[in-house]
Amino acid sequence: MSNRPMPNRPMPNRPMPPRPMPGNNPRSHRRHKKRGAGKLGIAGALGGAVAMAAVAAGIVIFRPPAGDETTPPSSLSSQEGGQGSLPSTPAPAAGPVLSITTPEGYGYGLAAVKAGTDGRPPGGQAAPAGTTYVYAEYILTNNQRRPALLDYPADLFMPLAQVPDSSRERCMPQPGIPEDMCTLPNTSKVTARVGGAKPPISEAGDTLIPAGASYLVRITSDFPVKDAIKPSDLKLFVWNARYTSDRKGIELAFP
DSSP states (O other): OOOOOOOOOOOOOOOOOOOOOOOOOOHHHHHHHHHHHHHHHHHHHHHHHHHHHHHHHHHHHHHHOOTOOOOOOOOSSSSSTSTTOOOEOOOOOOOOOOEETTTTOOOOEEEEEEEEESOOOOSOOOTTTTTTEEEEEEEEEESSSSSOOOOOOEEEEEEGGGGGGGGGGGGGGGTOOOEEEBBEEEEEEEEEEEEOOOOEETTEEEEOOOOOOOOEEEEESSSEEETTTTGOOOOOOOOOOOOOOOOOEEEEEOO
């Protein structure tokens, strides 16, 4: 083997790779992305957990308190006019029954009982001299198999000639009623249960008549009329469009 020295060959002039500048390391960038993705995943998981907690909290907040369920209908223990402790009365003599139905589907039967005068109605003031209050009674029946709203379809009419001048402007003629008759503001009230009828019931703030129950209703004028009026001058009519579709008053005939 020769011991001659090897010639000095020049090394090829290869460019040196550039040093990455701080912040431009692609691997570092990928690591940042991975770390960012991890943070987003954690944030998403935390957000989902917070949302689930909020939903759960909402369920707890909006859940109705225990014992707040709707209660079934109950018998009235008191009322305006004492419906809760209504006495029971045998069925009185009455005229022909008029059957009517409301737009809501409630069905009623009405039958006139009597009319009269009263110088001092129960709980009211005595009528001034020369005047008297008038009233009429009728039987109101729920003729369906479900409770019906306690309503008062009948209205009391009297001759306009028997209304004092001071109350004439309050006397209201109605379509389908003879022109010489009008109705004054009045008050209707259940005064008794007929036969073995159950008392009214209260449901969601409404007063209802149990299925098949009949009540005696008394309607009294709020204003006095001339004391020359006779019971035979008084009439009961059903005239409101809620009960009659042809806008003609239907008379309830007395027995």
